[in-house]
Amino acid sequence: STSDLSSSSTTAFATEPTESEVPEPLITAPPTSARRIICKRCHDLVHYNRVSPHWHSEVTTDPNVLSFLQTKNPALVLHVFDLFDLPGSLLKGLANYIGKQHSVILVANKLDLLPKDVHLPRLATYVQRLMKDSGIFNIIGLHLVSARKVHGVRELCADLVRLRRTFKHRHCDIYMVGRANVGKSELVNAMLRISYGGSPHKVTAFPVPGTTSEMLKIPLERFKKVLVDPKIADAGTLFDTPGIFNNQSLVKYLTYPELKATWPPCHLKPLTYAVKPGQSICLGGMGRVDVLECPERLFFTVFSNVPVHITQITKAKAMIEAMAQGESTVLQPPVMDKSRAAIFPTMRFISSHTLSNDHSTMACTDVYFAGLGWLAIAGRFDRAVVHLFSAGGLGCGLRPP
Ligand code: GDP
Structure with missing residues (x-):
């Protein structure tokens, strides 16, 4: 999860490396077309559940880590939050940290956890009311999704494509921000799954806050027709930012x-x-x-x-x-x-x-x-x-x- 997905072949997102690029002692498996190379930290997390006992002291709690966005060109910011942990997963006063030039799309994730009979319009109204109180403005959309079940993600992508065709957001970058563990990486994976239909490419998502430890940078062209128009040359990028842990969380x-x-x-x-x-x-x-x-x-x-x-x-x-x-x-x-x-x-x-x-x-x-x-x-x-x-x-x- 710590790698720049746009570059080398030794990233969490790597495609098949050539023989000469493969360092001999590391790769023992026979070559396959879907080989995925991940860093040791992600491997230990996913295969051995090896989590630092001090995980909570290793995650950032300061929303100012997003202040680098203040100097960026207007972008679409997906504020992902967790429906199971409302309002603990909201980033209050988001615009003060990221700058006021960006447009914010709210993505309420983990819809699958709520009881099946939940009334969606009422839930959307509830979330909107909560947002008004939390001082987040420049909001241009709200999506209720389940990244794990890939529910509502197609609609979210369609909305992003539509917005990136408008004059204001033409070919702009997309930033995913939110508290730790709200499902940002899982959402990236859901988009990849739609793009590739059960893709071997994925970023590490795990139930411990702080799994994404650095910003991941993924060229939008990786998302094929889902996020970019294939007919237009588009150099946009999707950034998955490390989550900000809520210090008030009992977990x-x-x-x-x-x-x-x-x-x-x-x-x-x-x-x-x-x-x-x-x-x-x-x-x-x-x-x-x-x-x-x-x-x-x-x-x-x-x-x-x-x-x-x-x-x-x-x-x-x-x-x-x-x-x-x-x-x-x-x-x-x-x-x-x-x-x-x-x-x-x-x-x-x-x-x-x-x-x-x-x-x-x-x-x-x-x-x-x-x-x-x-x-x-x-x-x-x-x-x-x-x-x-x-x-x-x-x-x-x-x-x-
Ligand atoms: P991040 O820190 O925001 O990147 O969060 P992750 O993507 O690593 O997800 C944290 C945990 O939440 C992982 O165990 C995910 O499997 C889980 N998760 C993410 N999205 C969903 C969802 O839509 N439904 C459910 N039930 N779990 C989810």
Whole structure:
């Protein structure tokens, strides 16, 4: 993932090298027409899941790494974000980092993770409202896609081709920006898959933030008819930029196996739990909502792959205290032992909220846990009081349902 895809034959994107270019000790496999040469880091990631235990300290958290765009000619910027981690995957104030001359297309990725019955127009309206609040402007389009399932990607490409024919964007470059792990590289792969029909060319996409460690530069002609008009000479380039890790994301406390286990493998299957006053609903050992007051019960619909535990508030507190001493492994992740307990942040109180809901079936609010999912609070009630907690006091709050 660290290579310039436009150049030499020893890149992650290489086509077949000639015999004389192949360094003898490295290549032992017989020559094939579809041989793919990748760097050792990508090989270790993809084939051995070899991930640095300090992966979270190796990713950039500073959106200023995109400031090089301020001096570039007007371009199309694809702001990719993750529908599973809204609003944690938005780059607030994007124009301030990249310059105001560019046009931004929003690409809401991982649509496949949402329940099948999601109402797409309502989802699009929700995303647009969120964007207004986040101060991102110059927005000229929104696409809901699934890079993994190659859903909506053709429409996105068609839109890019159309825009690159207009006077303002004629033959301009395309930049893919976004937070780490939102699926930028997977989106490049989806475009390549459409161009080549199951192409051997691909960039490394992996569930650990920071996989793309440098900017990848891919000539648009690689995308054949999908992104460029074959009849016109077009020197445009697509740039896949390294993701900016959200320092508020709770996944930063997880080891790779834990992180992997929290990833929903396919459509989220929301489950609804009834929680009575005096009870806590815990999302593993990463987050907790205490129900202090409510008429009879509150309904929590959980959109997360993290195991849920419901118990009395006093018991939840005792469990979390034991966990902080490395003496309890009931709430997972994290898988706690004494040595990890010494460095793992304690669960902290974040905020208290008084809620009401006059609708019996619709949720009144979501409690989000950045990177891990969210809980929707529903049921008809005049007054309920909830307290929110999360590991290290990070990445948790209320958002519109
Ligand atoms: P990047 O850091 O933004 O380049 O993210 P990657 O492309 O490396 O993707 C991060 C993880 O998200 C990988 O495990 C991908 O397989 C996964 N991913 C990317 N796009 C999708 C998608 O549309 N659906 C699902 N379910 N997973 C995706």
